[in-house]
Amino acid sequence: MRKVLIVALREYVETVKTRAFLFGVILMPAVIIGIMILSLRISEVTRSEAMxxxxxxxxxxxxxxxxxxxxxxxxxxxxxxxxxxxxxxxxxxxxxxxxxxxxxxxxxxxxxxxxxxxxxxxxxxxxxxxxxxxxxxxxxxxxxxxxxxxxxxxxxxxxxxxxxxxxxxxRGAPFELVDVATGATGGDEATRALTPFIFVFVLYMGMMGISYGLLTSVIEEKNSRIVEVLLSAVSPLQLMAGKIIGMVLVGATMLTVWVVVGYCGAQMRGMTYLVEARTLVLAVLYFIPGFLLMSSLLAGVGAACNTLKEAQSMSSPLSLINIVPIMLSFQISQYPNSALSVALSYVPPITPFVMILRICGDQRLPFWELVLTQLLLWASVLAAMWAASKVFRIGILMYGKPPSLIELARWVRYT
Amino acid sequence: MSEAMTLEGVGKRFGDFVAVESLTLRVPAGQIVGFLGPNGAGKTTTLRMVMSILLPDTGHISVLGRPAASEVKDRIGYLPEERGLYRKMTVEKTLRYFGQLKGLAGPDLSRRIAAGLERIGLANWAGTKIEGLSKGMQQKVQFLATVLHEPELVVLDEPFSGLDPINTEALKELMFDLRRRGTTVLFSTHQMESAERLCDRIVLINRGRLLLEGVLSEIRAQFASRIVTLEGEGDFEPLRTLPGIVSAEISGGQAQLELGDSLAPDAVLRRAMEQVRITHFEVHRPSLHQIFVKLVGADHDAGARGGAVAIAPAEGAA
Structure with missing residues (x-):
């Protein structure tokens, strides 16, 4: 376990230090916020301009x-x-x-x-x-x-x-909307409807960020032939676990920064009613296994490939399936108990996204649904880690043509 | 414990390809052992099995008294053939990371890093990123990372590949350092001259099988060719008729004689001195290179004929 933590720590420190991370975590939100403020200012200026x-x-x-x-x-x-x-x-x-x-x-x-x-x-x-x-x-x-x-x-x-x-x-009668969970009233309904989307988009960015980071790091170790040196000190499972934990920590850091910034922003504008503490806790509960699942799958993919390009094309089905809840976010959050929403909740890679959207749409989902999706998610995390460690063990020392999906399945079965 | 490592009937296949076939050998503790063989002989596969990076299909491996290197990773140093370092990390951080993975920590680790860098002449480069070092320097850093934790067994796969003569010499000195400390060193190489100078013992494999194993000096004696050269003033012709002479080339003041098994070189010298004033006498000692070429060549011929190898001489220590 000590070695796993050493690997995780290095992974974390080296990733957080990279320009890509700084860009993704600090610069990009800063640029987005900057642009928003700037465009507001500009429209004010335009309105007051003499024409x-x-x-x-x-x-x-x-x-x-x-x-x-x-x-x-x-x-x-x-x-x-x-x-x-x-x-x-x-x-x-x-x-x-x-x-x-x-x-x-x-x-x-x-x-x-x-x-x-x-x-x-x-x-x-x-x-x-x-x-x-x-x-x-x-x-x-x-x-x-x-x-x-x-x-x-x-x-x-x-x-x-x-x-x-x-x-x-x-004249219309004064109309008051009350949140069942917080008891809060008032606030902009458009912002309220948009919140789940923003929430899920942030999580999506985080997940893509760590996916890319993990792929890069596995491929770097493979290409620079560091991996065999590492394997003389740690087992493949320890190495993989360390890298995944490190990356999940990176993802957690990224999200913490964004959530804190977002929360402070919301507080400044008096919009804290938008996200309930319970939703945030549930987000953490869903995204820890979500990140773990995605990282395990990508660690396996990364180990099987030799270049980032190969790895990206091999992992594209994963990236694509993650877009589904983003595209359907409006339908899911508006109709959280529709057959589509419920069915999508049980597709493990996207379970966290779908569940967060549903929770935003309906604060009081049936408890058994939460339990069942959590169980499913954790079971798939264990299955993915098990399979990934097999692929990792073989793939990490394998150079040349990347294996097909069928060959990958064979690796999992025969080792 | 007299053996740092033993292999018994170890075999490994990749699909239909037999990489290593029933390999049995011992590596005595405290010696430098050269692991020789042509490309594709199975050296790297064997070393990877020793390191538990690959699992053998058949046979048993014992490393430092344990059934697998994975149980004693912290007591072994391994420098793989495929090697690399994190380009963006500094020398000091790289060494610290690998040291920590080998169970070192705290001031002890810092002290070892400082002393190690001093020893390999890179004390001023501790804060430089790996990508800022020359290839030779990177290899030295890598070697240091391999031995930082003062392992009992050091396994080096092609440690000299890519090194210039100066760095090759420096690396040999470092390997002698290890032996002085009592460390067992097993290294694979193509460079026969390096092996000749460094090794106490050699192991020669080809096509996944053991061709030869033993103490270097004994192997040399075994393969000493039966050719002597004599120079001097006088008539060498009578030597031609000496019993046991297989062939003779005599010209001017020089004779090159091939001796049969019954005739010892010193007997030839004694006989020659009766007739000639000898100025030069030489029994041709085969270089490791010649032994290598001869054995591997013969093995390939045997392989081509579909026959088995019958070359490995019986070796007491094996």
């Missing part, structure tokens, strides 16, 4: 809508004095939409808004021509047009209707 007035050609075929639009433009310009809109009237009342589009193409106006004759009374609507994907401008103009049309409708009511009165009748 030349934007002319909008309005074709009011109805006739009564225009005055309301004019007032809306004035209100908008009062609220956004540095990015004013200018309402442009058509040259003649008969100016066609196509002619207006030509003026727009020539650069005379920024957008064209056409309110049809029966926009107020009948089924007719509004046409808006705008350049490219300027979402904000489109939203502003469509909101203004809708509001103007509604105002005209109210004016035309006889006897007149009090708009404020109608709005009061239609």
């Amino acid at each position: 030349p007035p934007r002319p909008v050609l309005v074709l009011d075929r109805h006739g009564a809508v225009l005055p309301h639009l004019e007032r809306a433009f004035e209100e908008f310009n009062a609220a956004n004095p540095n990015q004013p809109l200018v309402l442009v009237r058509p040259g003649s009342q008969e100016e066609s939409f196509d002619a207006a589009l030509t003026r727009m193409r020539d650069g005379e106006v920024e957008a064209v808004l056409e309110v049809s004759t029966d926009a107020v009374g009948g089924e007719g609507g509004v046409r808006l021509a705008r350049r490219g994907a300027q979402l904000d401008l489109w939203r502003t103009l469509s909101r203004m047009a809708q509001e103007a049309i509604v105002r005209v409708r109210f004016e035309q009511e006889n006897p007149p209707l009090d708009r404020e009165y109608v709005l009061r009748l239609e």
